Amino acid sequence: MNIPAELKYTKDHEWVRIEGEVAIVGITDFAQGELGDIVYVDIPSVGDTISKDEVFGTVEAVKTVSDLFMPLSGLVLELNSQLDAQPELVNQDPYGEGWMVKIRISDPAEASRLLDADGYKQQIGG
Amino acid sequence: MRLTPFHSIHQQLGARMASFAGFSMPIQYEGISVEHETVRKAVGVFDVSHMGEFIIKGAGALDLVQWVTSNDASLLVDGKVQYAYLPGEEGGILDDLLVYRIDEKTYMLVVNAGNIEKDLAHLQKHNRFDAEILDISDRTALLAVQGPLAADTLQPLTEIDLHAMEHYTFKKGVFAGVENVLISATGYTGSGGFEIYFEKSHSEKLWNHIFESGKPYGVKPIGLGARDTLRLEMGFCLYGNDIDETTSPFEAGLGWITRFTKDFVNSAGLQLEKEKGISRKLVGFEMSDRGIPREGYEITDEKGMHIGKVTSGTQSPSLKKGIGMGYVEKAFAKEGTPLQIMIRGKAADARVVKPPFYNGE
Numbered sequence: 001m002n003i004p005a006e007l008k009y010t011k012d013h014e015w016v017r018i019e020g021e022v023a024i025v026g027i028t029d030f031a032q033g034e035l036g037d038i039v040y041v042d043i044p045s046v047g048d049t050i051s052k053d054e055v056f057g058t059v060e061a062v063k064t065v066s067d068l069f070m071p072l073s074g075l076v077l078e079l080n081s082q083l084d085a086q087p088e089l090v091n092q093d094p095y096g097e098g099w100m101v102k103i104r105i106s107d108p109a110e111a112s113r114l115l116d117a118d119g120y121k122q123q124i125g126g
Numbered sequence: 127m128r129l130t131p132f133h134s135i136h137q138q139l140g141a142r143m144a145s146f147a148g149f150s151m152p153i154q155y156e157g158i159s160v161e162h163e164t165v166r167k168a169v170g171v172f173d174v175s176h177m178g179e180f181i182i183k184g185a186g187a188l189d190l191v192q193w194v195t196s197n198d199a200s201l202l203v204d205g206k207v208q209y210a211y212l213p214g215e216e217g218g219i220l221d222d223l224l225v226y227r228i229d230e231k232t233y234m235l236v237v238n239a240g241n242i243e244k245d246l247a248h249l250q251k252h253n254r255f256d257a258e259i260l261d262i263s264d265r266t267a268l269l270a271v272q273g274p275l276a277a278d279t280l281q282p283l284t285e286i287d288l289h290a291m292e293h294y295t296f297k298k299g300v301f302a303g304v305e306n307v308l309i310s311a312t313g314y315t316g317s318g319g320f321e322i323y324f325e326k327s328h329s330e331k332l333w334n335h336i337f338e339s340g341k342p343y344g345v346k347p348i349g350l351g352a353r354d355t356l357r358l359e360m361g362f363c364l365y366g367n368d369i370d371e372t373t374s375p376f377e378a379g380l381g382w383i384t385r386f387t388k389d390f391v392n393s394a395g396l397q398l399e400k401e402k403g404i405s406r407k408l409v410g411f412e413m414s415d416r417g418i419p420r421e422g423y424e425i426t427d428e429k430g431m432h433i434g435k436v437t438s439g440t441q442s443p444s445l446k447k448g449i450g451m452g453y454v455e456k457a458f459a460k461e462g463t464p465l466q467i468m469i470r471g472k473a474a475d476a477r478v479v480k481p482p483f484y485n486g487e
Contacts, residue, residue: 036351037159039441040416058470060418062158062441063351 009120131329147240161352170348178242186255272319279340316360361481413448
């Protein structure tokens with residue numbers, strides 16, 4: 001199971017890369033494996049300010065659909081437009097080309113409540 | 127949780143297992159899309175040993191089969207298979223099934239795993255014909271070998287001329303050195319192939335022979351996930367989703383296997399239903415907007431008026447778009463009719479199409 005040490009995680013299987021005021025968000029390798037072949041990433045929330053733990057989009061696999069939750073409160077700045085034509089990037093490269101959104105963090109203090117790689121590994125029973 | 131005789135093989139292969147109709151079944155091995163394509167273009171093997179098999183025997187066998195099933199089993203000859211359903215006493219569909227005529231006095235019924243106990247009780251209740259009813263589900267293994275290269279894969283293992291077998295026929299014979307194997311030219315994928323029934327003690331041996339023989343053709347194990355996307359692309363009904371005890375066979379498009387050439391359970395009621403006509407109909411639809419229909423989603427007309435519900439839906443791996451089936455008011459059942467599917471509170475455009483959604487390129 002690939003769980004990069006430099007990222008932060010949520011119990012809902014999102015990962016976060018914090019770069020100053022901006023954070024990049026995607027779903028973990030574990031999550032993409034559980035979902036199976038991803039065929040559509042639906043993120044209608046660009047330009048919206050969304051609170052931590054609220055839904056910012058959904059990811060559709062062939063047989064299942066799953067909500068995407070904001071790991072941190074913030075403004076959704078941008079989505080990964082490559083996913084529109086190639087949603088399978090989430091399966092192939094969940095921490096790289098398969099990233100989902102960039103957000104502007106509204107409350108940096110919330111970051112302390114995210115899991116680190118070890119915490120997430122325990123979460124998924126690794 | 128019940129296990130099929132292939133359980134340890136699935137585990138060795140790293141299949142994702144899930145509970146289905148009380149059985150632990152492989153949902154996927156490599157991934158639904160790859161497995162789907164394998165069956166469409168080459169050959170894949172499904173463990174469907176969870177299915178139920180009953181043998182109906184004796185002088186009253188045909189009479190019992192005729193009484194409980196909707197189709198006309200007197201049209202069968204030895205080696206022929208027929209699709210039918212078990213009508214409910216008060217209406218609806220108890221199950222859908224295949225009827226095999228082994229000989230004049232012996233039939234095999236193949237039923238859905240989730241309905242084995244219910245169907246058996248129903249057969250016993252209606253057995254005033256003194257037929258012998260044997261439930262051989264627990265000792266029978268079933269592999270579906272499906273795809274355009276299925277016959278090439280299996281031919282080296284048997285003397286039976288598989289290429290010459292017509293759709294919905296079967297033969298019994300020696301297969302991979304095992305006697306008394308029933309090879310049926312049937313399936314649930316629309317890509318052709320065979321379903322192979324045998325005594326479960328031979329399971330591991332036959333699995334290994336089939337995979338060895340299919341190696342040059344790229345044979346792969348296929349899970350229930352792809353089984354569902356494959357059948358849905360063909361518009362085949364799934365019991366529990368598209369048909370059940372509350373759906374009329376005429377609404378479901380099963381009039382063609384409802385034969386009033388004989389009396390059977392609820393035949394008078396069904397005749398009346400047919401004369402009265404139906405108010406809703408099971409249709410296929412294709413998404414024009416992005417989005418994937420799922421079971422239970424609401425179907426509306428173009429103005430947002432509720433007209434029905436989705437019973438099955440998926441992303442079609444072959445068409446790369448959302449497809450589904452659902453019951454709609456009859457006025458909206460015509461091919462080409464615009465519909466809307468409510469996907470998480472948003473209306474997405476779709477239109478009625480006549481299945482199969484996919485017809486091989």
